[in-house]
Amino acid sequence: xxxxxxxxxxxxxxxxxxxxxxxxxxxxxxxxxxxxxxxxxxxxxxxxxxxxxxxxxxxxxxxxxxxxxxxxxxxxxxxxxxxxxxxxxxxxxxxxxxxxxxxxxxxxxxxxxxxxxxxxxxxxxxxxxxxxxxxxxxxxxxxxxxxxxxxxxxxxxxxxxxxxxxxxxxxxxxxxxxxxxxxxxxxxxxxxxxxxxxxxxxxxxxxxxxxxxxxxxxxxx
Ligand SMILES: Nc1ncnc2c1ncn2[C@@H]1O[C@H](COP(=O)(O)OP(=O)(O)OP(=O)(O)O)[C@@H](O)[C@H]1O
Ligand SMILES: [Mg+2]
Numbered sequence: 345x346x347x348x349x350x351x352x353x354x355x356x357x358x359x360x361x362x363x364x365x366x367x368x369x370x371x372x373x374x375x376x377x378x379x380x381x382x383x384x385x386x387x388x389x390x391x392x393x394x395x396x397x398x399x400x401x402x403x404x405x406x407x408x409x410x411x412x413x414x415x416x417x418x419x420x421x422x423x424x425x426x427x428x429x430x431x432x433x434x435x436x437x438x439x440x441x442x443x444x445x446x447x448x449x450x451x452x453x454x455x456x457x458x459x460x461x462x463x464x465x466x467x468x469x470x471x472x473x474x475x476x477x478x479x480x481x482x483x484x485x486x487x488x489x490x491x492x493x494x495x496x497x498x499x500x501x502x503x504x505x506x507x508x509x510x511x512x513x514x515x516x517x518x519x520x521x522x523x524x525x526x527x528x529x530x531x532x533x534x535x536x537x538x539x540x541x542x543x544x545x546x547x548x549x550x551x552x553x554x555x556x557x558x559x560x561x562x563x564x565x
């Protein structure tokens with residue numbers, strides 16, 4: 345089942361063309377690797393897909409609906425979970441508080457009632473699924489290792505049950521074993537019907553993916 349479609353997408357910063365004529369489709373239950381040289385526009389493409397930036401040309405469809413017409417706050421709080429390269433976690437909060445806060449923001453943007461106790465239980469549950477013990481879930485972010493922070497970032501992206509997960513270099517600074525474990529988590533998510541889209545420079549991650557999409561640097565000559 346198709347969950348996202350990019351149709352002839354282009355993006356420029358002023359005169360500087362970054363992406364040109366990108367068309368592809370993404371299905372539920374699959375892992376996609378977006379690869380390409382540094383500066384090719386991979387992070388830029390993720391920001392278009394997550395509704396953080398608007399394409400200069402072309403159309404993005406999410407679950408058959410034109411993204412342009414969606415309420416972007418609601419879209420980002422419901423349909424899509426983003427894992428940023430530098431995690432973007434709130435370091436003053438604990439792991440479980442980061443996940444809970446994301447649930448609250450999502451509920452607010454979707455005009456739903458907030459149930460703090462239920463959120464707390466499900467935040468601990470998600471972190472446990474990601475392999476964090478209770479005492480680790482209660483630790484502030486900076487007192488967790490890079491691999492543990494990565495797991496918190498994944499738990500946060502999953503906190504409101506989105507269909508599509510976008511991850512920018514999620515295994516960038518991790519040792520091989522942790523990299524394998526994180527890919528195992530993504531594989532399970534795909535098995536459960538999520539569409540997982542990963543930007544990566546890692547050949548291991550690209551090999552784990554069901555499909556590889558190569559972004560070519562736009563030629564300016
Ligand atoms: N705010 C901005 N204004 C102008 N140009 C920008 C801006 N952000 C990014 N760029 C440029 O857009 C191009 C694509 O950047 P992007 O971050 O998407 O690359 P990338 O493929 O993710 O690279 P990397 O693999 O190094 O993360 C680069 O040439 C970059 O310098
Ligand atoms: Mg990038």
